[in-house]
Amino acid sequence: MSPALQAVLRSWSIPIPLTVATLLVVFTYLRGWLRLRTASVTVLPGGRLGSFLLGVFLIWAALGSPLALFDEELLTVHMLQHLLLMTIAPALILVGAPFMPLLHGLPQRFVKTVLSPLFRWPRLQRAGHFVTQPALCWFAAAAALVGWHIPAAFTLGLQSEGWHIIEHASFLGAGFLFWWPVIQPWPSFPIWPRWSILLYLFLATLPCDILSAFLVFSDRVVYPVYFSVPHPFGWSVLDDQECAGALMWTCITIIYLVPAIILTTRLLGYRNPRAADFETSKMHSAAISSQEPQSFDIT
Numbered sequence: 001m002s003p004a005l006q007a008v009l010r011s012w013s014i015p016i017p018l019t020v021a022t023l024l025v026v027f028t029y030l031r032g033w034l035r036l037r038t039a040s041v042t043v044l045p046g047g048r049l050g051s052f053l054l055g056v057f058l059i060w061a062a063l064g065s066p067l068a069l070f071d072e073e074l075l076t077v078h079m080l081q082h083l084l085l086m087t088i089a090p091a092l093i094l095v096g097a098p099f100m101p102l103l104h105g106l107p108q109r110f111v112k113t114v115l116s117p118l119f120r121w122p123r124l125q126r127a128g129h130f131v132t133q134p135a136l137c138w139f140a141a142a143a144a145l146v147g148w149h150i151p152a153a154f155t156l157g158l159q160s161e162g163w164h165i166i167e168h169a170s171f172l173g174a175g176f177l178f179w180w181p182v183i184q185p186w187p188s189f190p191i192w193p194r195w196s197i198l199l200y201l202f203l204a205t206l207p208c209d210i211l212s213a214f215l216v217f218s219d220r221v222v223y224p225v226y227f228s229v230p231h232p233f234g235w236s237v238l239d240d241q242e243c244a245g246a247l248m249w250t251c252i253t254i255i256y257l258v259p260a261i262i263l264t265t266r267l268l269g270y271r272n273p274r275a276a277d278f279e280t281s282k283m284h285s286a287a288i289s290s291q292e293p294q295s296f297d298i299t
């Protein structure tokens with residue numbers, strides 16, 4: 001192990017605020033999930049639980065594990081961090097149907113007196129409908145991706161702790177917005193026909209393909225800031241850049257292909273129009289049977 005790598009690893013310590021926040025979210029979800037499972041065993045299968053927990057863990061890994069220490073040393077690690085925050089973790093969390101378990105896991109007095117009136121506030125509902133429009137969700141993801149990879153913005157994010165936090169928050173927020181029309185977690189409902197999501201996913205690959213191809217095939221270093229930092233694995237800056245571009249290209253292609261295949265299979269299978277609402281109905285039934293707060297239209 002190189003001295004530079006050892007020095008980076010020795011500087012790592014568990015981020016207490018992030019870890020505590022992660023554990024609180026996990027505890028709240030588990031508490032709500034168990035209460036819902038008590039009402040109905042089929043309301044939220046274990047796969048949903050596993051997906052949510054993995055997504056939350058990946059956010060912690062991207063921001064608080066030793067991996068986060070290398071984002072200033074290697075563009076490849078920086079790219080992996082962005083993929084976790086924007087592409088992988090948000091999708092897993094939304095697949096975990098987070099809203100119903102979290103609502104049931106919170107203190108019910110707080111849900112009834114604060115969240116329920118808030119979610120029924122017309123202005124908030126209109127804002128929710130606006131920000132979850134598929135076109136806006138696509139644009140937010142593309143803008144975050146392209147904007148933060150402009151060399152000046154990229155360098156600012158590396159050199160300023162405050163801007164680094166804003167960068168991570170924008171990637172995570174844009175990731176949730178992007179996957180919202182694709183996964184349609186409760187209590188949302190499709191705005192566009194489901195077949196249009198195939199086009200949505202295809203168009204989403206274009207900014208990623210252009211950026212990753214530029215990084216892979218460029219004969220110059222796009223982010224000169226990496227010349228001034230140690231290289232713990234002995235890679236050259238240009239090799240690191242090519243690896244980062246290839247990582248983005250491969251991961252985005254595979255990850256976007258999975259929901260496209262699932263959606264195509266469902267469309268070609270001529271599913272019952274009511275089938276898409278089956279799990280939502282089960283969630284409503286569980287909420288009623290457990291006498292807990294029911295749906296909150298936040299989209």
